[in-house]
Amino acid sequence: MKKLVIKDIKDFNLDHIFDCGQCFRWNKEEDGSYTGVAFGNVANVNYSSGDVIIISPFVAESAWRSYLDLERDYGRIKEALSSDNIMKEAIAVSQGIRILNQDKWETLISFIISQNNNITRIKGCVEMLCRSFGRSLGKFGGREFFDFPGVDRLSKIGLAELDVCRLGYRAKYIAETARLVERDGGTKLSLGGSEPIERAREYLLGLPGVGPKVADCIMLFSMNKAEAFPIDVWVARVMSELYGFDEEDYEGMQKFAAERFAPYGGIAQQYLFHYIRHRGALS
DNA sequence: AACCAGGCACTTA
DNA sequence: TAAGTGCATGGT
Numbered sequence A: 001m002k003k004l005v006i007k008d009i010k011d012f013n014l015d016h017i018f019d020c021g022q023c024f025r026w027n028k029e030e031d032g033s034y035t036g037v038a039f040g041n042v043a044n045v046n047y048s049s050g051d052v053i054i055i056s057p058f059v060a061e062s063a064w065r066s067y068l069d070l071e072r073d074y075g076r077i078k079e080a081l082s083s084d085n086i087m088k089e090a091i092a093v094s095q096g097i098r099i100l101n102q103d104k105w106e107t108l109i110s111f112i113i114s115q116n117n118n119i120t121r122i123k124g125c126v127e128m129l130c131r132s133f134g135r136s137l138g139k140f141g142g143r144e145f146f147d148f149p150g151v152d153r154l155s156k157i158g159l160a161e162l163d164v165c166r167l168g169y170r171a172k173y174i175a176e177t178a179r180l181v182e183r184d185g186g187t188k189l190s191l192g193g194s195e196p197i198e199r200a201r202e203y204l205l206g207l208p209g210v211g212p213k214v215a216d217c218i219m220l221f222s223m224n225k226a227e228a229f230p231i232d233v234w235v236a237r238v239m240s241e242l243y244g245f246d247e248e249d250y251e252g253m254q255k256f257a258a259e260r261f262a263p264y265g266g267i268a269q270q271y272l273f274h275y276i277r278h279r280g281a282l283s
Numbered sequence B: 001a002a003c004c005a006g007g008c009a010c011t012t013a
Numbered sequence C: 001t002a003a004g005t006g007c008a009t010g011g012t
Helices: A014-018 A061-067 A074-081 A085-092 A104-114 A119-133 A159-165 A170-183 A187-191 A197-205 A212-222 A233-243 A250-260 A265-278
Strands: A002-006 A034-038 A041-048 A051-056 A136-140 A143-146
Touching: A002 A061, A014 A034, A014 A041, A041 A136, A074 A085, A074 A265, A085 A233, A085 A265, A104 A119, A104 A170, A104 A187, A104 A212, A119 A159, A159 A170, A187 A197, A197 A212, A212 A265, A233 A250, A233 A265, A250 A265
Parallel strands: none
Antiparallel strands: A002 A051, A034 A041, A041 A051, A136 A143
């Protein structure tokens, strides 16, 4: 097991990063650190007096810098967004959020599972997918970890086999989407990061189980599209409470976010999401 | 026992 | 194009 220390990192809070709904495979340890799996490697991440400490068999610094989005200057982004007083308050309780740069395929499938579902159950479903169909990554801290199953594997799995994951009606979306992605060898999906947002969205919306909200999540969390502004029931709620929108006026919120928060709508959205989900709680 | 969860697809008008 | 409705599952 190796150890990587990345020094002098500001705007970094473990709970805000791993517990703000962007990822489903990181879990908190008793010491406050988080253990999870990213790009096929199990790892434990901790943060102490400005140092990000990663314990993993894989400790390539550039890869972890990229995954944890350490190259982005969140101080500057927060400052830009703080011209809005309401946003300023949301940022105050969510200050250490960073948008992880996650795997596109894993993010696609995970957010298909997320629809009309709750975070606890989503995590359970994803875990079962990995445990049932992903390759073992061996033991880490006495527990066995599994990789997220690849396109090749999931595209060949039948609906009956998926039953163990308790995906409900989403199982058929996943089976069909897997087959569609497999058909072009994942080319279009991997292209998403370098394409303009409209083209990436257009492709994603063509996949079964992917609508506007899920597409925005995939683009924000895995395709480096910081302007994507996913609106779910929570964001609708917080936009209604803080900015006075009708809770069903998704179009109005979308437009407002594009103007007010550009070009960091997605990051603003994460501050709002975290704010509404954790208000009243200590953080 | 209804209602809800990081919505979407399908049907109707 | 818009508006309404069903949907698997598990928790409250």
